[in-house]
Structures are given as structure tokens and as C-alpha cells.
Amino acid sequence: MIAIDMLSGALLLAGAALGVIGAIGLHRLPDFYTRAHAAGITDTLCAGLFLSGLAIHFGATLASVKLGLIFLFLLFTSPTACHALAKSALASGLLPWGAGAPPPLATTNTAGMPPSNP
Amino acid sequence: MIVFAAAGIAVLLSLALALARALIGPALFDRVLAVNMVGTKTVLLIAWMATLSGRADYLDIALLYALINFLGVIAVLRYYEDTGFGGQESR
Amino acid sequence: MKFRFPLTLTLAILWWLLSGYADALLLALGACSVAATVSLARRMDRIDQASHPLHLSWRLLGFGWQLLREIVLANAQVVAIVLTPKPPIQPQWVRVRSRSTSPLGMAVLGNAITLTPGTITVAIHGDELLVHALTDRSAAGVIAGDLDRIVPPDLEAVR
Structure with a gap:
């Protein structure tokens, strides 16, 4: 019982610490694009460790399954939100620090567009 | 219990840091990114509260909050692409 | 079209995992919402291997x-x-x-x-x-x- 509590506590603390590191990265990195990378920490490993710490606390119940579903949902949505942010930042003319304008893709008029003939 | 409290305070701290980034910007996208992170932290905080109070019902709220957070970001970006917020904040 | 059954099954399991109830009225309501979702998915032409691999x-x-x-x-x-x-x-x-x-x-x-x-x-x-x-x-x-x-x-x- 104590071992389970310790494991759950360790996962919780690790997840929370990663969350703080991600938020610090939001302030230490120079521009939007680099900050988006730091935000990626909080969406993946931080949430994963934190939620699994809580799930261990709940034990084998439906609540743990729900926590797993929350994590799965975050895994599916966070890259989409991140991509949408970066794409519209680029479309608005915001250039990344230190990297400049992006190289054109094979056909030039299509930044961020899906393939026209799937 | 102390571990639990520490984890909750750490989440609140990162929430405050993200909120500060949302306030200082400078680009609109910095703000939206920070708000997205605030939403993720809120989901974690609600799940934490559910565990603390032993009420698994709160987890449904956390799940819904994750959904609304995602839709909110997409909606703001779509609105921005359409209108540019009246050109007040061009980048 | 042939993926309607797996989709229904997945949705039913998801519904039960999220609700956790097993009494008759709520199960019936769950069945209704699963049926509605499947028919919506069919109308959106999404019953294919892409949405359900x-x-x-x-x-x-x-x-x-x-x-x-x-x-x-x-x-x-x-x-x-x-x-x-x-x-x-x-x-x-x-x-x-x-x-x-x-x-x-x-x-x-x-x-x-x-x-x-x-x-x-x-x-x-x-x-x-x-x-x-x-x-x-x-x-x-x-x-x-x-x-x-x-x-x-x-x-x-x-x-």
C-alpha cells in the first residue's frame, strides 16, 4: 500500500515538475515558435505522468479508465492545436527567431494546404 | 498528503507562469499558446481535485474542459484568419 | 459500410466506460445516443478504415x-x-x-x-x-x- 502511494506520489511530482519546466520554457525561449516546443512538454509527458499518478491512486476503477481517456484525448488534440497555431502564425507573416523565412515546398503556393489530389 | 499538496501547488505555479505569458504576449500567437497551456493545466487541476475529494464525477468535467479548450483554440485561430481582429495586432 | 458494426461496438464500450451505469433506462438512452452517432457518422461518410482502423x-x-x-x-x-x-x-x-x-x-x-x-x-x-x-x-x-x-x-x- 505504501509502495503504491509512493509510486503515485513520485509520478505526480514528476509530472507537476515537468509542467513547471514547460511554463518556465514559455518565458526563457526567445519567440513564439520556440515557445511552442516548450509547451509541447506540458501536453505530453507532464500530463501523462500526472494523470497516471492520479490513476494509480484511484486503482483499477472506471475513474482510472477515464483518466486514460483524458490523456488519450490530449494526445490527439494537442498536436492539432499546435500545428494550427504555427501554421496561422506563419501565414500572418510572423517569422521565427534565428530561422528566417521557410524554404518553399515543391509547389510554392500551398503553405499549409492539404494535397490537392489525394 | 503533502505530496498531493505539493503537486497541486506546482500546477498552480505553472498556471500562473502561463497566465503571465498570456498577458505580456507579445505576439497574438504567444497569447493563444499560453491560453492553451492554461487550459491543459486546468484539466490537470480538475483531475487533481477529483482525486483529492474522491469524486470521480469531476473527471467528466475535466474531459469536457479538454474538449472545449481545443475547440476554443481552433475557433480563435479561425476567427483571426477571417478578420485579423480588426488589424489591432497584426502579428 | 461494413465497418458500421465495429464502430457501434466501440461507441457502446466508450459510452459505458464514460457513464458506468447499468440500469435499464440509462442503457436505453445510451443505445439511442450510439445509434444517433452512427447514423451521423454515416451521413458524414466517415464509416471507413480511416476513421476506424x-x-x-x-x-x-x-x-x-x-x-x-x-x-x-x-x-x-x-x-x-x-x-x-x-x-x-x-x-x-x-x-x-x-x-x-x-x-x-x-x-x-x-x-x-x-x-x-x-x-x-x-x-x-x-x-x-x-x-x-x-x-x-x-x-x-x-x-x-x-x-x-x-x-x-x-x-x-x-x-
Whole structure:
């Protein structure tokens, strides 16, 4: 019982610490694009460790399954939100620090567009 | 219990840091990114509260909050692409 | 059309996991909402292998496991960078080609790249991806195709 509590506590603390590191990265990195990378920490490993710490606390119940579903949902949505942010930042003319304008893709008029003939 | 409290305070701290980034910007996208992170932290905080109070019902709220957070970001970006917020904040 | 049954089954299981109730009235309401969702999905023409890749489920599990490993490794790198006094970053654009050309395969790869901290897919055209990388190391990882290698190669949306 104590071992389970310790494991759950360790996962919780690790997840929370990663969350703080991600938020610090939001302030230490120079521009939007680099900050988006730091935000990626909080969406993946931080949430994963934190939620699994809580799930261990709940034990084998439906609540743990729900926590797993929350994590799965975050895994599916966070890259989409991140991509949408970066794409519209680029479309608005915001250039990344230190990297400049992006190289054109094979056909030039299509930044961020899906393939026209799937 | 102390571990639990520490984890909750750490989440609140990162929430405050993200909120500060949302306030200082400078680009609109910095703000939206920070708000997205605030939403993720809120989901974690609600799940934490559910565990603390032993009420698994709160987890449904956390799940819904994750959904609304995602839709909110997409909606703001779509609105921005359409209108540019009246050109007040061009980048 | 032949995927209506697995979709119904998945939705029913999901409904029960989220509600946890088993009395008659609520089960009936759950059945109604599952039926409504399936009919909506049919109207949206989404009952295909793209929205419900059951035929790949075991290999998707293997993919998920390897993706998890990549995510942990990439997280460690970005955490180290954030905690270094002067963040040693070399932000840069990377253009890579993927092995797969199917839209579904590209979508999965693009999402996997964005999900690993340190790299963000900004645009996709054909079999080419435009990726923003945080450091030389994460850029090298994308160019070497670390994630491209673990995405199941024949993800194909079949109607």
C-alpha cells in the first residue's frame, strides 16, 4: 500500500515538475515558435505522468479508465492545436527567431494546404 | 498528503507562469499558446481535485474542459484568419 | 459500410466506460445516443478504415509504444535545453520527404512529429513536410526519419 502511494506520489511530482519546466520554457525561449516546443512538454509527458499518478491512486476503477481517456484525448488534440497555431502564425507573416523565412515546398503556393489530389 | 499538496501547488505555479505569458504576449500567437497551456493545466487541476475529494464525477468535467479548450483554440485561430481582429495586432 | 458494426461496438464500450451505469433506462438512452452517432457518422461518410482502423490495431499498438519512447527521449532533450542557463537552441526549418504518400499516413506522421517536443509540422504538401526544429539535434532526428520509420507503412484510407 505504501509502495503504491509512493509510486503515485513520485509520478505526480514528476509530472507537476515537468509542467513547471514547460511554463518556465514559455518565458526563457526567445519567440513564439520556440515557445511552442516548450509547451509541447506540458501536453505530453507532464500530463501523462500526472494523470497516471492520479490513476494509480484511484486503482483499477472506471475513474482510472477515464483518466486514460483524458490523456488519450490530449494526445490527439494537442498536436492539432499546435500545428494550427504555427501554421496561422506563419501565414500572418510572423517569422521565427534565428530561422528566417521557410524554404518553399515543391509547389510554392500551398503553405499549409492539404494535397490537392489525394 | 503533502505530496498531493505539493503537486497541486506546482500546477498552480505553472498556471500562473502561463497566465503571465498570456498577458505580456507579445505576439497574438504567444497569447493563444499560453491560453492553451492554461487550459491543459486546468484539466490537470480538475483531475487533481477529483482525486483529492474522491469524486470521480469531476473527471467528466475535466474531459469536457479538454474538449472545449481545443475547440476554443481552433475557433480563435479561425476567427483571426477571417478578420485579423480588426488589424489591432497584426502579428 | 461494413465497418458500421465495429464502430457501434466501440461507441457502446466508450459510452459505458464514460457513464458506468447499468440500469435499464440509462442503457436505453445510451443505445439511442450510439445509434444517433452512427447514423451521423454515416451521413458524414466517415464509416471507413480511416476513421476506424481496426484492421491495424495490433500494429498501431506497437507504433504507440515506439512513439511513447520517442516522446520521452525528445522531452528529456527539451527539458535539458530549457534548464540550461543560456538555452542552446538553433531554430531552423527542415524539409523532409516521407516514405508514405497516402493522406492518412502523412497525417499520422505529421501529428507524430508535432507531438514530440522539439519539432513542429507546419505544412504538408504531397509527400513533403515542412518542419520547424528547435535544435540541430531534433532537426537531425527528423532528417534521419526516426518517426517515419515507425509509422505503419501502409496506412491507407479505403472506402
